Amino acid sequence: MVLESVPARGGCARSEPEVDAGVSAALGRACRGDEDAFRLLYRAIQPGLCRYLRVLVGQDAEDVASEAWLHITRDLASFRGDLDGFRAWTATIARHRALDHLRHQRRRPAAEAPAEWFPEQPAPDDTAAAAIEATTTDAALALIATLPRDQAEAVVLRAVIGLDAKAAAAVLGKRPGAVRTAAYRGLRTLADRLGGPV
DSSP states (O other), X not given: OOOSOOOOTTSOOOOHHHHHHHHHHHHHHHHTTOHHHHHHHHHHHHHXXXXXXXXXXXXXXXXXXXXXXXXXXXXXXGOOSOHHHHHHHHHHHHHHHHHHHHHHHHHSOOOOOOGGGSOOOOOSSOHHHHHHHHHHHHHHHHHHHTSOHHHHHHHIIIIISOOOHHHHHHHXXXXXXXXXXXXXXXXXXXXXXXXXXX
């Protein structure tokens, strides 16, 4: 089960500190309105954010992420902090949008549309590679989603998005020790289910 980000096509993966340094520099420029820097920032943050949201809202993760990014772009100029703070800030906004989405769904359940209503269109990218990656990621996130919600959120915030316990605690409105404990219990449960060590 692989939850790490996949290197971009057509090149070698850069080391994580090098990537974080580039994204940190882009954060400052994006806050000042640089569109290219924002594009880099979005590409670095979006995959982890979608994985987190997939645990919370399932198939609606991309829609909720879109709503979150509308709020993020609206308030980006007022953001103050480093890259880790930005990850926590975006996760907090995404979590609030996810909870709003879940409340809305409970009030107004959506009706399913038949597949024949939608025309078939070819995908612009390598469908086989995307399917393999999506299957692996979906399986991992589906397994995480079976955990109690507090454990699932703690595992995704810590292991997928990469937040430290303090930042994850701010997102969840809990103490860092509670987040560490929830993440540990969640990882322990996953390891037991998979038959391996934590």
